[in-house]
Amino acid sequence: MSQAVKLLLVDDDKELCQLMGQYLETEGFQVSVAHSAEQALPLLGKDGSFDLLIFDIMMPGQSGLELLQQIRPRIITPVIMLTGRGEDIDRIIGLEMGADDYLGKPCNPRELVARIRAVLRRVSVPQVPVSASEKLCLHGIELDTGRREVVVKGDSIELTSAEFNVLTELMRQVGHIVSKDDLTEKVLHRKLTAYDRAIDVHVSRVRQKLAAVLPDVELIKTVRGAGYMLVQE
Known part of the structure; x- marks a missing residue:
């Protein structure tokens, strides 16, 4: 049991x-x-x-x-x-x-x-074999879903679980708009409700932490009325 x-x-x-x-x-x-x-x-x-x-x-x-x-x-x-x-x-x-x-x-x-x-x-961190983990690399960001680690320019970036999942979803769909509804369901595992600002705050926190190490580029754009997008170039 x-x-x-x-x-x-x-x-x-x-x-x-x-x-x-x-x-x-x-x-x-x-x-x-x-x-x-x-x-x-x-x-x-x-x-x-x-x-x-x-x-x-x-x-x-x-x-x-x-x-x-x-x-x-x-x-x-x-x-x-x-x-x-x-x-x-x-x-x-x-x-x-x-x-x-x-x-x-x-x-x-x-x-x-x-x-x-x-x-x-x-x-919860599933016991995923290292060989089966997903590794995403973009803009100098290295994200490992198996170890749940994010490294930028050789330095580890501390993200909460929600922030890590936000960045993962945006990197998986780089160059595409990810709606707040989809992010809420995939990151918070619930439906987006009226006046719910949780996902906005988590995205904002990811922005701040990335900007601290990559200050010269705006990586996450807000598409008003549609959602968020990680820029490809």
Whole structure:
């Protein structure tokens, strides 16, 4: 029998935590709960303690964003942020700070489970033989899907799982427009929804990291109303 996926749910709403924790456990997850960032930090002593973290953004004391800032990049465990209505800026900041996805509150427990499973699929590294891995090279960028490594001019570039998958899809379809719908499905493993900015932020982060090492060329272009394209020349 496979080992249960370990989750840490951090939310000051104790009743919600109880209900959500019970639901997640019926779905086969092992759930630990903290009601503040201060309670959560001792549980996050080392990377690998949990398979996925769920942080509410709005909490008394330290916010979920502040907690995320404290653990990144020391802890690379994937994080889903829970955000209230009208917190679009906080959602974007969360993604820029290293969150993997977000979900608005009040959230449907089934949707949360779907997001959890999508993030876990995205961050899992399949045991692909080196001989079977795909190697993409363009503009001095060397991307290896088997090792999940990106090297530019001999230097390794640190990308999150979502950022790596964005770059992979754009390099596979170089010179062609990749729609936001397609990128969302292939990178985030879910459908694009209205007002969803997650994929835009991940693309923006890839742009920034590539620009830091290749400052003289605009590699990823936005095609308004259509999507994104990695330029061929």
